[in-house]
Amino acid sequence: MDRLLFFARRCLKAVLVILFVIAINFALIRAAPGDPATILAGEAGAVDAGFVERIRKEYGLDKPVPVQLLTYMKQLLTFELGNSYRENRPVKEIVLEKLPATLLLTLTAFVFSVIVGVGLGIAAARRSGSVTDTLITAGSLVFFAMPLFWIGLLAIVLFSMKLGWLPPYGMSTVGADLTGWQAWMDVAKHLLMPAITLGLFYVAIYTRVTRAAALEVMDQDFVKTARAKGVPDGRVWRHHILRNSVLPVITFISLQAGHILGGSVLIETVFAWPGIGRLAFDALFQRDYNLLLAVFFVSSVMVVIFNLVADLLYSLADPRIELQS
């Protein structure tokens, strides 16, 4: 019952947060110079007053901004996200078309970063002060400090240009028309570089956070007690140290959800990955308000879901933590 109440309250909060995010973004993108009607007209090579006015009217851009916001919010409550000005088809359709690519990329990056990051963090903590620890710590610092797009470009030069192992861009081999297992393998080959590049930054964070947490937990009384009781080393690490060290990692996971869209804009651009990160980038440059707001909507929903999952994971990782709204 407590858990149900917790979820109900969190969901209500989430709806308010999402509406607030949309309202802020609505105002922000309208504050940027250049409106969609003139851009569309310019893009079509059709700049004349009649064309611009027609588009303004068609998309309700001739109305005051608060009225536009109210209309949009009403639509949003029924999950009606409007049409893309540029592509002239429902933004829901466009976003759903691109979302799987971004989810595949970001979730792969996410799984990679958690497994490798936590693994390296534990490995470093177990051999604290050793050469391995120094190498892992220094390596994570390097990946933490290097910009994602730069790592991506270097990876392309090395693995695509020099070694020829991996395709340099895209999600599949253009013109190959593969099916079944071969098509999946083709996507996997294309996925490898962008997912690892996107995940490296978080590998660095998780490594450092896990290492620090593990070192702290290692000195706790319950660990000493376990050891004194003769619990084997492996079991101490798995059941006592690791479980208690991942709590800060879970906190970062919920934060990662917010950053992941930002990261995917860069990575999707560098690797020509056809996801919503790039969609947001293009929509921004076209002042395609409806499309941009739909991407913000999806990304805020993703953040809310990640946060909910993180709260759940807290209670699972440490039963002492109760779900409280």
Added chain:
Amino acid sequence: MKHICQIALALGAALLSFTALAQAPRTGGTLNLIVNPEPPTINLGNNKLGPSSYVGSKIYEGLISLSSKLEPIPRLAQSWNVSPDGLTYTFKLRPNVKWHDGKPFTSADVLFSFKQYLPVTFARTKLIMEQVASIDAPDALTVVFKLKQSYPAFMYILEATGGTIMPKHLYEGVTDYRTTQVNNNIVGTGPFKVGEWRRGAFIKLVKNPEYWDKGKPHLDTLYFHIVPDAVGRSIAFESGKVDAIRAGDVENFEIARLAAAPGVSLSKAGWEFLQPVGFLNMNLRNKPIGDLRFRQAVAHAIDRQFIIKNIFSTFGNPVNGPFPPGYVFHDAGVETTYPYDPARAKALLDEMGLKPDADGTRVSLRLLPLPYGETWQRLAEYTRERLNAVGIKTTIVATDVPGWFSRISSGDFDFAYNFVYLLGDPSIGINQTYLSTNQLNRGSAANVDGYVNKDVDELLLKADQQPKAADRAKLYSQVQKTLSRDLPILWTHQMVMPTVYRTKVKNLISTGLGMNENFADVWMEK
């Protein structure tokens, strides 16, 4: 001796026939290209900008195309006739042409396109159609345009981009051509049909087996890859994923490196129709830019040879007026030139009474860079440094493309970098930028500087309607004399646009439309 001659002749003949055989177009193959940015639509009737034109020109056709000397080449029109007074254009259409959906193409499609479709979707065609008194179709394969007065530039709106012929049977009765669901079914008469458009990844065009030019196109498939990052596009070419990249796909400073690879060629041809010229817009409404001496000082402060050599990596030619070298009616003899001379710039500013303050600043102005990549950004930075050196303190105002477009078309700038396509004839390419009646909120190629000279207006409008080229030349010489003296714009360079492609691709650039040609003649060696 006689035998030796016979053998030599036979060998020569064999060699010649071998060469001919080697050059015979090969049928089949896939050509991989890049389109950047991804176009919003490939309906060429609705969108005429670079990316849509590049892809759409393979699907749709016009009545004619234009050779590299800008002479008309038959396309959907098989032949034509212009009356001696230059008022009646009669086109005989090609028989047995089919739309991609199998319906026959007739004069009704031409009438529909020019009377109903294009005037609504394309401002340039709308403007030029105001010169037309009537369009008639005496039979299914004849179209007659009657002009109100002589307008020698008329043929230049009939190529595939300006005069896209649209299928009447699909669009008749449609109230909004831009939003109609009919646009989901792209139907043209061109050598290629839409295969698949996987948004964000590629556009695939496939051979139209029913194309009217039997035996063409030679290629089976065209892929337009969508690669959003400039470095990614370089890599796509270098790694062999794509066979050609166009000017603007990669930065100019990358071109020499890419072109130096084995099996790669570089061409500067194919821009004879578009003829881009780069320039610095100067907002004459703002003080002290309205003073001619100030604009002269700006011209003297900037080294345009440096710009061509170092910023555009030699892909440019010097230009001293609105008509670049090689453009029709160009008259270098009448142009006033402003050589690089910072001392002269300072003297002119002194003469205006703009004395430097303690920091050396005479006046502070804003510069809007063209947000089209690194090269244009460097141009803005160079200009800022040169203008600062003579006391014109210049601040770069960074914008994205919509911001730039909005500011420039509404006149919200002091200086702004820009370029314009001259489109074959001054009536189309020059008038838009200098007529005092075409100023704000009419796009970036309009007279955004606010230059008002009634003499120039009169000369330009008079030249539009002169049937004789010699008469037009005289009028345009006067235009060039006045404009190069008045400096409403600082022309920086005629843009030379390189295309880098694999040498195995043949006939890639064969007309004045360059890469916007229909690619029916393009073929690939094995």
